[in-house]
Amino acid sequence: MSIKLLVLVFSLLIIFTRPKLIADHHLSPSISPFYPSIPPFLPPSPSLRAKSPVVKPSLPFVPALFVFGDSSVDCGTNNFLGTLARADRLPYGRDFDTHQPTGRFCNGRIPVDFLADRLGLPFVPSYLGQTGTVEDMFQGVNYASAGAGIILSSGSELGQRVSFAMQVEQFVDTFQQMILSIGEEVSERLVSNSVFYISIGVNDYIHFYIRNISNVQNLYTPWNFNQFLASNMRQELKTLYNVKVRRIVVMGLPPIGCAPYYLWKYRSQNGECAEEVNSMIMESNFVMRYTVDKLNRELPGASIIYCDVFQSAMDILRNHQLYGFNETTDACCGLGRYKGWFPCISPEMACPDASGHLWWDQFHPTDAVNAILADNKMELDFDASNLVEDEAAEVGQNDMAGIEGERCGICMDIIIDRGVLDCCQHWFCFECIDNWSTIMNLCPLCQREFQLITCVPVYDSGEGSKVDEVSVSGDEDYCIEEETDAVASPSHYIDETHYIDENLSV
Secondary structure: OHHHHHHHHHHHHHHHHHHHHHHHHHOOHHHOOOOOOOOOOOOOOOOOOOOOOOOOOOOOOOOOEEEEEOOOOOOOHHHHOOEOOOOOOOOOOOOOOOOOOOOOOOOOOOHHHHHHHHHOOOOOOEOOOOOOOHHHHOOOOEOOOOOOOOOOOOOHHHEOOOOHHHHHHHHHHHHHHHHHHHOHHHHHHHHHHOEEEEEOOOHHHHHHHOOOHHHHHHHOOHHHHHHHHHHHHHHHHHHHHHOOOOEEEEEOOOOHHHOHHHHHHOOOOOOOOOHHHHHHHHHHHHHHHHHHHHHHHHOOOOEEEEEOHHHHHHHHHHOHHHHOOOEEEEEOEOEOHHHOOEOOOOHHHEOOOOOOEEEOOOOOEOHHHHHHHHHHHOOEEEOOOOEEEHHHHOOOHHHHHHHOOOEOOOOOOEOOEEEEEOOOOOEEEHHHHHHHHOOOOEOOOOOOEOOEEEEEEOOOOOOOOOEEEEEOOOOOOOOOOEEOOOOOOOHHHOOHHHHHHHHHOO
16 A cells, blocks of 8 residues: 555656656746846857756846847757748757757757857747747747748749748747737847847848849849848848847858859869859848947947958858868758758758868858857857947947947958058058959949059058059959059948948938
């Protein structure tokens, strides 16, 4: 009789404790928006391997993480849609924490998984995958959908997807549910202190502009198309701002011209990137960076960070051996040359070990690359009221006021050597505009053709200022001459309103 009673007691314990364990896994008590302060952000030790998402600090650095975007950050939205863009079968997810497919377009973790881990938050669940109550969304929601773009029709040939505008609408609906559940004041406090991560735009090129859908290339030049995308992004960012969103991370577009699909499509001989594609991406990133910078000045209390994924990815490509990669062109999973012709649809198509590969499939990097990008470009300083980049945090406010006009119009970093163009009065970092000239000899701002780049040192060492000139010609020959004149006006202050503001204004 005593044995039966003991078994009964243990059975009751299992029944009553099991739901609590499940609830604790998805929603810890530390998410309360009433906690007094957010501790300073301390980056964890770097690791390229996925770790368990269950072990978290007792208190997260921010209340929640909300994610918007495409397949680069989709964690399972498309599992619930009728679409060809799905990653719910192996080999996708084989190196993930659970070693099972989750809907992530990667062999393991995606960038927002590493970010959530840094912030002390659990992995953010998919909006369409939510089965619980609104309280289950208090630590964040992932609205991203593979195939989605800034333009509503981008990716339509793949089937159903949730466009960026629709994702923003889904968040507004989530916010309204929060207000009904915990009240307006608490909901606004939670949202304004949370991080909003946006990674979208690449499908507007892959599935719309490059494919010339609706004859778009005859209607828009690449530059005008970039401005159109930036104008739409601006509208959605302002919509988020109007519902109390203040801390936003906008990811730039990666160099998709180096992806296996375009290496195959453009018949790359030795793995050279498709510069025609990368040129459009560079222009898009420039316009988007300008849009973000302008919104930061316009919206009181907003802290919008632009992260340049393009340069980080190119650094990994150029110095792959230093990062531990031995395969930079072929995808781990796929068919055809560079594994870029046919998509990854079965485990038999995948390589046995993806750790040495940059690319997992036709378009998506491996989780090892995602981890490096997370370490390189997400070194963000989180405090209770502001979200700023570490580089900006290292410079005092007085110093920032003095050097505001000394920033490059391409990379937005502080200029050491100016590169002045002969076609206009715009100037940039000499290295930036020199690299730009290997792709095109048009000014990034006014699109005028230039033939000469004058290198003017900004900070003189006291030994005299020697100024070089780089001549740009069709055969890429270079000549060096001496020059004495310098231009004193920063590139992003000269005539920008004429070329950009009127197209981006709302």
